[in-house]
Amino acid sequence: MSFIKRFLRLIQFAIFVSVAAVPINAQVEDRFVGKLLPELKPDFVHVYQRVLTKLSQPAKVQFMPPLEKDAVVTTGDLIDQRTVTGKFTVILVEPPKATPFLSSDINANGVIEATERFAFNAAQGSTGDLDLLLRHPLANPLFKDFPVFIRYKRGFTHPSLAAADRLLLQTVWALAYGTVDIKGKKVLMQYPFDPQSASISTTEGLFGIDADGDGRIRNEQFSPETSYATNTELVFRLGDMFVSTSRIDLARNEIVVRTRPRTEYLRHEIAVGQEMPDFSFVDFDGKKRSLSQFRGKYLLIDFWGVWCADCIRETPFHVESLRRFRTRGFDILSLDTDEDPEIVKPYLKKNNITWTQARNDSIRPLVEVTYRIQEYPSTILLGPDGKVLVLDQDSLRGEQLLQTLDRILTR
Numbered sequence: 001m002s003f004i005k006r007f008l009r010l011i012q013f014a015i016f017v018s019v020a021a022v023p024i025n026a027q028v029e030d031r032f033v034g035k036l037l038p039e040l041k042p043d044f045v046h047v048y049q050r051v052l053t054k055l056s057q058p059a060k061v062q063f064m065p066p067l068e069k070d071a072v073v074t075t076g077d078l079i080d081q082r083t084v085t086g087k088f089t090v091i092l093v094e095p096p097k098a099t100p101f102l103s104s105d106i107n108a109n110g111v112i113e114a115t116e117r118f119a120f121n122a123a124q125g126s127t128g129d130l131d132l133l134l135r136h137p138l139a140n141p142l143f144k145d146f147p148v149f150i151r152y153k154r155g156f157t158h159p160s161l162a163a164a165d166r167l168l169l170q171t172v173w174a175l176a177y178g179t180v181d182i183k184g185k186k187v188l189m190q191y192p193f194d195p196q197s198a199s200i201s202t203t204e205g206l207f208g209i210d211a212d213g214d215g216r217i218r219n220e221q222f223s224p225e226t227s228y229a230t231n232t233e234l235v236f237r238l239g240d241m242f243v244s245t246s247r248i249d250l251a252r253n254e255i256v257v258r259t260r261p262r263t264e265y266l267r268h269e270i271a272v273g274q275e276m277p278d279f280s281f282v283d284f285d286g287k288k289r290s291l292s293q294f295r296g297k298y299l300l301i302d303f304w305g306v307w308c309a310d311c312i313r314e315t316p317f318h319v320e321s322l323r324r325f326r327t328r329g330f331d332i333l334s335l336d337t338d339e340d341p342e343i344v345k346p347y348l349k350k351n352n353i354t355w356t357q358a359r360n361d362s363i364r365p366l367v368e369v370t371y372r373i374q375e376y377p378s379t380i381l382l383g384p385d386g387k388v389l390v391l392d393q394d395s396l397r398g399e400q401l402l403q404t405l406d407r408i409l410t411r
Contacts, residue, residue, distance in 0.1 A: 034180030034255040036200075036248070038142055040193055042133070042149040043173035045206060045219050045226075045375065052076035052092050054164040061091065062111045063103075068095045074166045081172060082136055082146055082195040092152070092166055093117075100152065102132055120152055128154045138195060142250055146174050146195050175208075176200060178255045187238065189255065190217045190226065191248065200248040203229050206374075207245070209236045221393050222380070224269045227372045235260045237269075268370045275387045276301075276380070279366055281358035284341050284348075289356065291333070296384050298330045298409055300396070303367060303378040305337035305360075306347050311377040315351050317401050322355060324402065328409040329384065331355060335363050337376065381408070 052074035055061065067073070072094040077087040091112065094100040101119045103112045120130035130152040135145035151169040161167065176193045179186045192205025208217040208226040218225045227234055233244045242265045247256040270276060278292045302318065304311040322332055332355040338344050341359055348357065360367075367373050379397075381390040381404070390396060395404045 030259045031246075032180050032182045032243075032257045034178050034187075034189070034257065035253050036142060036176055036178040036191075036250075036255060038144070040143050040145070040147055040174040040176055042147045042171035043175045043192075043206065043219075044149070044171060046172045047169050048079060048172055050076055050078055050168045050170055051161065052090070052166040052168060053162070055091065063093075064111050064113050067093060068098070071095045072164075074164065076168075078148070078150070078168070078170055079172050080136070080148075081174075082138070084196075092168075100130060100154070102134075102150065102152075123151060130154055140195075140250075142253055143176070143193070147171075148174075173206075175206065180255055180257045182238065182241075182243070182257065185213070187213075187257075188215065188217060189245065189257070190219075191245070199250060201229075202245050202248055203231055203233055205229060207234050207236075209238060209243075211236060211238055221373075221375060221378045222270055222371065222391050224267065226374065227267070228374055235265045235267075237265055237267075266369050267372055270371070270380070270388055270391070272388050272391055275385070276382055279363070279370075281335070281366075282362035284336075284345065284357045284359060289358070292386070294331060294333060294382075295386055296329070298325075298328070298384060298389075298405070299382040300330070300332045300401075301380040301382065302332060302334045303337065303371075303373050304334055304376060306344050307338060308376040314377055314397065314401075315353070317398050318355075319352060321401055321405055325405050325409055330405060330409060334358065335367065336360050337367060381405075 053076060055073040055075045058073050061073075073091060075089065075091045078090055080086060080088040088104060090102050090104045092100060092102055099119055101117045103117045105112050106116050118132055118134060120132045123129035123131045132150045132152070134148045134150060136148065138144060138146050149171040153167040153169065156167045158167075174193045174195070176191045178189050178191070180189055181187075188210035190206070190208030191200050192207065193200060194205075206219070206226060206228055208219060210217050211225050220226075224237060227236075233246065235242050235244045242260045242262055243257050244260050245255060246258045248254070268277065276291065278290055280288060280290045283289050300318070300321070304314070306312065318332055322330065334355065335358045336344055337360050339360060341357070344357070347353070379393065380388060381396060383389045389408060390404060394400060
């Protein structure tokens with residue numbers, strides 16, 4: 001055999017071996033490229049309360065032009081993710097006959113100038129709230145500013161607040177958006193943005209995708225379009241495809257999305273009208289239980305923890321709901337997220353909480369992977385047939401919960 005023939009036989013053998021080494025049913029990974037949009041948007045999932053107090057020595061703060069006589073002036077710190085200190089000081093000014101405005105000595109020259117005053121606008125659909133969108137400048141190759149949405153709850157009173165105190169709500173984080181061409185369709189993507197980082201993570205933070213093509217990403221409880229990542233490259237469903245973002249290059253403004261096998265999509269999507277699959281758990285008495293044991297009842301499933309202030313605020317309404325509606329076939333199943341049940345038990349006893357509590361160590365995969373709970377508390381109302389009746393969180397909070405149950409349980 002000539003050298004050339006022997007060489008060609010070796011090449012053919014090598015090709016055969018390489019092809020044979022690839023499983024016949026192996027999925028070929030597709031990659032798609034897109035770009036980030038040049039404007040960040042506030043992350044409305046994370047909204048924090050900030051209290052401003054009466055300015056003790058207003059004469060020491062210089063305004064140019066000067067403030068109107070009898071203006072009410074309060075001050076406090078807002079959260080600022082751009083800085084090492086994590087805060088910046090603001091002054092709320094309420095003139096007697098003009099619209100309130102927020103101000104801050106941005107250039108640190110000791111004088112609050114006209115360009116450092118930011119007027120509020122009436123909140124849409126509100127009777128008294130005022131809104132404001134601040135844009136802090138950024139030193140970033142793509143994004144010029146970092147947006148912070150602020151709402152002044154004008155007229156808000158609370159026993160824990162002094163008469164002169166003022167309540168502001170503010171967003172804390174911002175989100176980056178981009179579009180990726182996936183098989184001929186421009187798909188909107190959402191990514192977390194850290195103003196102190198030189199890059200955008202693909203494995204940490206709040207991610208999203210416009211899976212249904214309606215032009216927006218639903219950042220809400222149990223939405224399959226958003227989820228938090230913790231040291232993982234999240235997989236989302238896009239029709240009959242499953243995709244994740246493998247790379248984001250800010251300098252080149254490039255997004256790379258790749259396809260993933262169906263087996264790597266671990267989330268279970270739930271929707272109104274669908275049956276919630278059965279799952280097992282261990283209660284606080286150490287007994288193994290299951291969701292199916294509650295069939296035949298209207299069941300409020302509550303993801304909560306005593307560490308969560310918003311969860312604690314719901315306790316009186318949960319206690320009252322069980323008192324009012326237990327005879328109508330209502331019950332509660334709480335999925336506790338506290339690490340140690342012994343920490344929780346005194347709270348349960350003090351507040352007369354008698355319904356079933358699932359231990360965190362028995363439902364952690366359910367919380368973190370199957371349903372990817374984003375915020376606490378998160379609640380689901382099931383019907384006697386185990387199907388989801390209500391997912392809207394506003395309808396399952398506070399007085400609205402009692403009204404919702406009264407309406408549904410009379411059917």
